[in-house]
Structure formats: C-alpha cells, structure tokens
Amino acid sequence: MRLVIADDSVLLREGLIRLLEEEGHTVSAAVGDAEALLAEVAVHRPDAVVVDVRMPPSHTDEGLRAALRIRAEHPGTAVLVLSQYVEQRYAVELLTGAPAGVGYLLKDRVAQVGEFLDSLERVARGGAAFDPEVVRRLLARTTRTDPLSTLTPRERDVLENMAQGASNPAIAERLFVSVSAVEKHVNAIFDKLGLVHTPEYSRRVLAVLRFLGS
Structure with missing residues (x-):
C-alpha cells in the first residue's frame, strides 16, 4: 500500500x-x-x-x-x-x-x-x-450515558474485547465462556443499541463507535 x-x-x-x-x-x-x-x-x-x-x-x-x-x-x-x-x-x-x-x-x-x-x-x-488501553480510557468517558447503563458487566467486557478487534471465539477464550454465550451477549448489545442488520456497515464496529461517541 x-x-x-x-x-x-x-x-x-x-x-x-x-x-x-x-x-x-x-x-x-x-x-x-x-x-x-x-x-x-x-x-x-x-x-x-x-x-x-x-x-x-x-x-x-x-x-x-x-x-x-x-x-x-x-x-x-x-x-x-x-x-x-x-x-x-x-x-x-x-x-x-x-x-x-x-x-x-x-x-x-x-x-x-x-x-x-x-x-x-x-x-x-x-x-x-x-489498543485496549485506549478503549478503556475512552469507554470510561461514557459510563453515565444511557446506552452504557443498559449493559450488564459481562456485556461491557464483550464490547471492550470487540473494540480490540477480537473475534467471538477469541472473546470466549479470554472470558472463559462458550462461543454461543458470547454470541448471545453480542446480539444483546446490538439490540440495546438499536443496531439493525445492514449490508453497508459492520454492526460490531458501529457498536463500539456508538459508545465512544455517546
């Protein structure tokens, strides 16, 4: 490039x-x-x-x-x-x-x-x-916003790992849970943020950016 x-x-x-x-x-x-x-x-x-x-x-x-x-x-x-x-x-x-x-x-x-x-x-x-540290500091700015307040602690863990670019299997390994459990958490995050499926954008990226900008 x-x-x-x-x-x-x-x-x-x-x-x-x-x-x-x-x-x-x-x-x-x-x-x-x-x-x-x-x-x-x-x-x-x-x-x-x-x-x-x-x-x-x-x-x-x-x-x-x-x-x-x-x-x-x-x-x-x-x-x-x-x-x-x-x-x-x-x-x-x-x-x-x-x-x-x-x-x-x-x-x-x-x-x-x-x-x-x-x-x-x-x-x-x-x-x-x-970088995970960048994500941690930026997410800390948004702890009093409505979208974040609706997430469970485990959903916040999943979102932080999503922000680092981790796949669902990688998140499952890091958090010591099953891949299906991670998938349920990811879908719950999408639902709470009102992110519907669209071919133009990745909901994983939009989920992270929604929190950073809220």
Whole structure:
C-alpha cells in the first residue's frame, strides 16, 4: 500500500520507513509536522497515514486534528494514530466520524513488529485497530450515558474485547465462556443499541463507535 508517515522523531520516522518498505509497502512521504502531513496527503492520496498525536508547533494535539481533516477531506485514506498519549477529546471525534478505517495504538504497548503491521493492514482494509488501553480510557468517558447503563458487566467486557478487534471465539477464550454465550451477549448489545442488520456497515464496529461517541 501507499503510506504517508507523520512523526516529529526523526529516528522513528526512519525506522518506520525501513520497516514498511521491507514489507513491500511504499512510503510516499515522511514528515515531522501536521501541516506537512496535510500537504503530502493532498499530493499523494495514500491508502493510509500513520500519525503521532503531539507534533510542532505546540506539541499538543496537532496530529489528531490533522487526522480529522484527512478523514473529512480524503475519506478513502485510512488513519492509524501511533502515539504515547491518549488525547480523549479529538480521539472520540476521530473514532466516531466514520465506521471504519481508523486505529489508535500506543507506542510503548506495541509488543511486536508483526502486531503493528497487522493493525496497519487491517485499518487500511477498512477495519479498526484500537489498543485496549485506549478503549478503556475512552469507554470510561461514557459510563453515565444511557446506552452504557443498559449493559450488564459481562456485556461491557464483550464490547471492550470487540473494540480490540477480537473475534467471538477469541472473546470466549479470554472470558472463559462458550462461543454461543458470547454470541448471545453480542446480539444483546446490538439490540440495546438499536443496531439493525445492514449490508453497508459492520454492526460490531458501529457498536463500539456508538459508545465512544455517546
């Protein structure tokens, strides 16, 4: 795939370029600030971007705000946020702005190169990839909303694992329950959120995004 990278760390940028090109991908541009990221995306129209949260000039949330613009102006470009920080306000806006093609990983929690590459490829294909810690912090923002209050503790556990991209068998293994029990919990979540079956979108993704945006 064609990629654009944005991170103010030169060492990280160069490392990502080498890693991704060794995997057969094309890094069309690698930049150190949000404005340059937006310019390069407009020129190259990449399949996906990998972007840090905090970049010059203020080192606060430039990367996430640029990611929001990319999703709005170039909806065909997937966005994978790779950062040390969870910036909650814009993260929720990013993850609820479209049903697919977004991800948020924490740099110090990516244990293996293969894990990062798998997440990037999943996001580029229109899937989602959220670090469990990111999911936990964002879901914590919504504990007083009506949709969440209707879920049982076990349904919340299932939803959190869904947000991490786990399949029903994987959730069953993690929670030490049967696959059929997980399927019942998933269907209950869909029902409580009023998510009807539609061929256009994945209800699993919509269920997570509904909570993050509520």
